[in-house]
Amino acid sequence: MNYILPNVNVFVQGRFVKSNVFVMDGLISEISTAKPSSTSQSILFDLEDCFVFPGFIDVHVHLREPGFFYKETIETGTKAAAHGGYTTVCAMPNLSPTPDSRENLTPQLEIIKKNACINVHPYGTITVGEKGLELSKYDELIEDVCAFSDDGRGVQSDEMMKEAMRSISKYGKIIAAHCEDNTLLRGGYIHDGEYAALHNHKGICSESEWKQVERDLALVKETGCKYHVCHISTKETVDLIRKAKAEGINVTCETGPHYLVMNDMMLEEDGRFKMNPPIRSEADRLALIEGIKDGTIDMIATDHAPHSAEEKSKGLAGSMMGIVGLETAFPVLYTELVQTRIITLEKLVELLHTNPRKRFGIGTPLEVGQSADFTVFDLNKRYKINPEDFLSMGKSTPFAGKVVYGRCELTLCGGKIAYKRG
Structure with a gap:
């Protein structure tokens, strides 16, 4: 599956730039300001202004x-x-x-x-x-x-x-x-x-x-x-x-x-x-x-x-x-x-x-031509940590009830959706 993430803050060469991310056949095919066009072959993620990390x-x-x-x-x-x-x-x-x-x-x-x-x-x-x-x-x-x-x-x-x-x-x-x-x-x-x-x-x-x-x-x-x-x-x-x-x-x-x-x-x-x-x-x-x-x-x-x-x-x-x-x-x-x-x-x-x-010697940099292994966070999202929301079988954390910022919206690994909120 191919994906497009428009208008996101992407970590490129040590800094964040507002750009669009294109994923094709499991690889990052493009990081640019080229206008994304939704096609039947691509899924467009509405994650504008979120941050894309390796x-x-x-x-x-x-x-x-x-x-x-x-x-x-x-x-x-x-x-x-x-x-x-x-x-x-x-x-x-x-x-x-x-x-x-x-x-x-x-x-x-x-x-x-x-x-x-x-x-x-x-x-x-x-x-x-x-x-x-x-x-x-x-x-x-x-x-x-x-x-x-x-x-x-x-x-x-x-x-x-x-x-x-x-x-x-x-x-x-x-x-x-x-x-x-x-x-x-x-x-x-x-x-x-x-x-x-x-x-x-x-x-x-x-x-x-x-x-x-x-x-x-x-x-x-x-x-x-x-x-x-x-x-x-x-x-x-x-x-x-x-x-x-x-x-x-x-x-x-x-x-x-x-x-x-x-x-x-x-x-x-x-x-x-x-x-x-x-x-x-x-x-x-x-x-x-x-x-x-x-x-x-x-x-x-x-x-x-x-x-x-x-x-x-x-x-x-x-x-x-x-x-x-x-x-x-x-x-x-x-x-x-x-x-x-x-x-x-x-x-x-x-x-x-x-x-x-x-x-x-493991993992993948966030670069064109590399495997699409990246994650997307909404840094403005404020919420309280609730262990019942964990996907882990373990629920024991000293941070239960703590108010934090930064919610994971999407994680791709090898160009496949490993996690998507909702």
Whole structure:
């Protein structure tokens, strides 16, 4: 099917221009001010004055299938992603079976091919079963994974991590590390800060994250591995990565929307405020803001982690860790960071599309001749976030009830409608 989007604000070569977008046979055939004429072969979308972005890329999502389809499926997760403006996601490997061999990766690839409405790139695990004891079969996985991660668990052994880095560097792939030193957790489940002290909760110290980042950066310097730090949350981590980049170490990192707009004093006694790493102090939040402004933090990823309603109903102490984020990321970030002039809209596109595309080698730029992978938002639309409107099976979000601007109207992936409002 062919499509025409007249009089829209299109992100072209780093800036927005008022233009018309023409899609033909799955490709962007033209971006110009040429007068569009409706024909029987084209559908004309009435989205005048809306903003057309290159499809967002999330390098950190949990689609839960195979193994945990009661939480989310590849079908529901990719529909949720399209609703949020994403056309490419990287699926984390804490599944059953874990993708640590060709045999264990194949079921996931088959489900993606059958049920995904956007582009899904799976991760392979760093270690077998994410147990940190034996390296995965990288040679069997390398052609079909975007990178390697034991997300949800830090690799505890220094020697095992060094061996993984040396092996994976031979293939030119990225290690995306969940950094967490288990010896420092001490039963904690929210940030070890003011809220935990006031409400008698067990805290997770910042050192449990940054200490392992510090270790890994030393190993990257030694091995030359491409290294990416998942969901950073502490000011110390920002400082470590900033210094490592200044030294020329091959490192990138991500943070999540919730770490940028919330601090631990905004927590409530509800499982929808529980994730790992936890929402930390205001000083940490401000350091993360500086990190995205100066380029230390390369991208924003949601760590979309759906659970069942029952699993999230047991308060801060008893609920599973993880929140959903694909359907709220752009409106929350646009409202809290762009409308407040902390960053520009162009910078937000860099964090949600350009930088992850360049680092991971996935996704499609918004250019003539490229696959029509883009999303359209009405930035003037004001509404209240309602989890019952989510297409994800997961409904747990700290942003429930929050008033935001920016509603997704349309997402095309490969020139096909992945999401259309209404």
